[in-house]
Amino acid sequence: MTISSKQPVRPLFLGIEGGGTHTVALLADARRHFLQRFEAGPANLRLLSDPQLVRLLRSIAAAFPHPDAVAIGMAGARNESDWERIRKAAAKAWPQVPCHATNDLETALSAIEQKNGHVLDTSMLILSGTGSCCYGRNSGGKIAKIGGWGHILGDKGSSYEIGLRALKAAVFYYDHEGVWSRLGQQLLQRLQLNEPNELIAWVQTASKTSIASLAVEVFHAWKKGDRIATDILAAAESSLVEDGLACARQLAKPKTPVHFVLAGSTILKQAQFARKIGDQLRKLWPGAVVSPLERESVWGAVILAQKLWSGQPAVEQSPRRTRKPSLPKKSLLPELPLSQVARLSPTEQRHPRSLNFDKLPLADAISLMLSEDATIPKAILAERKEIEKAVRFIAQAFKRGGRLFYVGAGTSGRLGVLDASECPPTFRTDPEMVQGIIAGGQGALWRSVEGAEDDPVAGAQAIEFRQVTRRDVVVGIAASGRTPFVWGALGEAKRRGAKTVLVGFNPFLKIPSDARPSIVITPNVGPEILTGSTRLKAGTATKLILNIFTTLAMVRIGKVVSNLMVDLNPSNTKLRDRAVRIVQDLRGVDYQTALTALEKSDWVIKKASAALSRK
DSSP: OOOOOSSSOEEEEEEEEEEEEEEEEEEEEEOOOEEEEEESSSGGGGGOOOHHHHHHHHHHHHTTTOOOOOEEEETTTTHHHHHHHHHHHHHHHHHOOOOOEHHHHHHHHTTOOOTTSSOOHHHHHHESSSSSEEEETTTTOOOOEOOHHHHHHTTTSSSHHHHHHHHHHHHHHHHSSSSSHHHHHHHHHHOOOOTTHHHHHHHHHOOOOHTTTTHHHHHHHTTOHHHHHHHHHHHHHHHHHHHHHHHHHHSSSSOOOOEEEESOOOTTHHHHHHHHHHHHHHHTTTTTEEEOOOTTTHHHHHHHHHHHHTTTTSOOOOOHHHHHHHOGGGGGGGOOOHHHHGGGGGGGOOOOTTTTGGGSSSSHHHHHHHHHHHTTHHHHHHHHHHHHHHHHHHHHHTTTTTEEEEEEEEHHHHHHHHHHHHHHHHHOOTTTTEEEETTOOOGGGGOHHHHHHHHHHHHHHHHHHHHTTTTOOOEOOOOSSOOOOHHHHHHHHHHTTEEEEEEOTTTTOOOOOGGOOOOEEEEOOOOOOTTTTTTTHHHHHHHHHHHHHHHHHHHHHHBBTBBBTTTTTSSSHHHHHHHHHHHHHOOOHHHHHHHHHHTTTTHHHHHHHHHHTTO
8 A cells, every 4th residue: 555645635536446366446636646555356347246346345445435436447347237236336335425337448448648638539448468358439439349258258369368379389389299399398387397298287277367377488488589489479469459450440430540558467568569569550550659558547447536526427438349229218217216107016015915924824824825826817817818919929920930039037037038948848949939038147047146137228238139130029027017127128129120028017007109019918916925026926927928928829830739749859758758649649559659650750749640640
């Protein structure tokens, strides 16, 4: 920790930048005079739980208890739900202090300033440290990003990739030439290993940082003229230059001035490597200005905190890899008071029959729950006409090669994924034909993902990246009818011309006409026995409705004969036995005849049945 001797001038601004290897916090006053610095461990948001994040920020707050504004940029923070996680944690560390949350790339970009305090028309950050990324913004506020996918999918030209390629090259040339290279010798020495075979065990447990640290040996060998190291670093240079140029082309026309700023320890600590990158950028982009990042990137977080305090927009536009999807009207989003949207949903009301739920004898509690469940079918039947329309839409979509998407959060999302997953074995459908989308992705199937349901843009992007078209049907499932993730998905699906269906349990929901889905199904199943627990009656009703959607749509496209699953996929012993019995019922043959026919037809029931009918 370091303290400046300059007298602080209120207000005070705290900037925090969390990266994959360490976290830096810096306090400055209104004149941007440095006052105090603090360092902590790594802070990739994707690798921190909410309690861990709060503990990290509270450790910083112990050193900086009273800033006037805070800005936090963290590696792994990619969208609004991530930023909301950071803001909530910051509110626990600094109550009542405004906080701007973003990613560590934005803080680095914000640190790029001319002497007069203005950013050039187009500024482009080319960053290579443990990981790598190119990130830029033009004067119109447009943002472009290349890379940043992590060490498995990306990180081209990073220390990690350089170190990994060194390991691979060492064993490659050893296999081909029978000689352990000089670079290989350096790697063994650094790792305190005795011979190449020991690398196998080491690399199986090596961290990303450990592999990235080997880049130092590659640079050392390169300076001594090692041909393997030269090839590795030439490829790294080419990757960084190509990505930087690709990013610039998204923001500026060719030959217009672009300020390429080189950042990250891989570049900044290797002056000769940085010069070669700069030379290539100037050669391939006439008018390019290339310079190293002149001040520590955490200063960008300080600048963002100052902008937040002064009421200036911290960032002109949130980073997006693609066009920003269209969203439904803001009047459907959760920040407005509920009274402006609808009456309180029945799912949120207290049930008068269960006010003494915690004191009921067990037998009475069971009877109460089952008696409430018995009211569900009648409520659903009241929506029969809309459900029938939805089944027709889905069947028509299937007939023309379209798909059915379920979109939900929490229990609603899990039920959608469940129904989708049951279609391939039951009806021998392609897994793409019925798909479930859950807020928060795969991890949300078995645990809650904080804030995922509150991000409408994430819902819209899920639809965009599934390439939904007018041939498809998108069913949004939201017990209260108000889940932002679901409405984001429905809005984008509607914009793309797909049929849209809302399944919810708030019959009082008021939906603006321009955001209204093609079909709205909102049975009134009443309050839950356990107030607000929509995994109960609302969940049961959801499962019943989804059963109707897929089962009757499959009937209408010929996957059912009588009441038999003639497109069953017999993927296990139980289902093979069922397939035999189906063929028996269809053709009136004995078990062995049906079994033989199925074996000859690769266990396709329709083929086996057709073969027997010709005999």
